[in-house]
Amino acid sequence: MTPTEKQICIYLKDVGLTYPVFARARHKGARSRDEEQAGLMGQIQSKNKSIRSVAALGDISFSLKPGDRLALIGANGAGKTTLLRVLAGIYKPSSGDILVEGRIATLFQMGMGMRATASGYRNIYLQALLAGHSKSRIAELVEDVEDFTELGDFLHMPINTYSQGMAMRLNFAVATAIRPDILLMDEWLGAGDAKFRKKANQRMLKTFADAGISVIASHNRMLVKKLCNKALWLDKGQQMFLGDVKETFERMDEYYAVDEDEDMADHA
């Protein structure tokens, strides 16, 4: 009954998440702004003056197996980032069942899980340690990152001297080089120059995709269509539709009545 050791999977059943927001309103203006922001995420319930809770996710159910590349789509505040954090095990759901098996790498906010004053090499080492790699394995991994990032001697410099693009290349290279079973990305590959995007996409598809599961939250349709084989559409924390990418987008456009040409022009 117990799955084999090496099994990689993501399984969610009726997962819901409600979290407390402690921001105390200092004056009227602040309160309404807080509420407006939180309102994007879901429903707000007030238990008392200082604690309000936000229903950020409700009844999410899906399961993924190796080779699956899922796109999370939906408007800002639909719950994409929250869901990624739930998958990463950072947020524990308040209801439902979740099972995530496999080593996870995350690419969330820029610089998260990086030390700004440490050198590029040092950060590679730290990340590899976090992922649970042995020292001998780290050496191989460093080579891989050197190749991909083409940062050369910059890897000896502290990463707070890097440009956004360089830091991103490093972040991405490390996260993929550590060979996670599950890669979670929040609004990533869309940024960066064309060369990086192309390289990153190739790396995603070639070296990573068939072995593991990836979940990408993105607004970039072209990217999602190229990279993913499934899409999950979220709206106000609710699972609206899960299916293949094309169909999900169609349903979403129908629902929001968005003119696709216009939308594509926005994201191109």
Add this chain to the structure above:
Amino acid sequence: MSDTPTRTSEITSPDTELVETQTPATTIDTMSDEEIRKLIKSKEVSPLLLGFQDMWEGLKRFQIWTTFASEDLQQRYFRAGLGLYWIAISYAFFLGGYILIVGRLAGDGWAEKSCYITIGYLAWLQMNNAVSEGVGTFTMNANWIKAARLPFSVFAYQATVRNCLNLAIHAGVTIVVLIIFRAGLSPDLTALEIAYSVGAMIFIMLNTVWVQIFFGIIALRYRDIAHFTSAMMRLFFFFTPVLWRANLIGAYGEIIFTYNPFTYFIQIVRLPLLEARFPAHEWMVVSIISLCGFLITGIMLGLTHKKIAFWL
């Protein structure tokens, strides 16, 4: 609730029919929701034990927290020419000032007083660091907590190792001072008493682990606690016999002395060196405090484990 088929998912929704298949290579795909639920439940740890499990898992990842700690120190003294020497220099200045002013206050017994202050202050400093930095254990590491799933205790170990490196440098200065004022130490001092003292110092450092988790959690949920503890520690500095002796301020001092937990931690380090004896009573008190602290912290960490990420 778990029997209702997944509504919107059309692909690889877990198969509900294959309930009793027990092939060796069972995968999630062939398991029913009920089976998976059982599997998930079997992996769950009771909240009461979760905190202790976290501390254990964290302990095992020693490579991470030792590396983090050394990064912390390098970062703090990044681009400073003298680097880590600054810890020693500032501590030497501080001790020198105290010895010159406070040690000289009452005239005689300069050597005794210098030893008394130097040892006491070394122990006090470690506890003060643990509490005042402890309130930031999790808030300071939000960046990491939100990026990867690590045992929370890792950040406490990291702070403890960082403080141990600090301590090593402080201890170096302290030893120099003690050698200069060796007349103030007990004349019957043997290697055994020195070992008692060193052991007591190590014991204090072990305690800083739970202290940092304890204050880290409380201050995370109630942000006022961070300010409250920094005010309290200032007060406790005067309530703790670092600079004064209980017999010098009468019955009043006796009460503060007896009911202040910090007193005992300082005494287990100080008494072996000053009076060449094993402070059995003090050790008993600190052992009870430590055990209670560790248990309470473990339970608290388990109960709040789910919430820490939201409180950040």
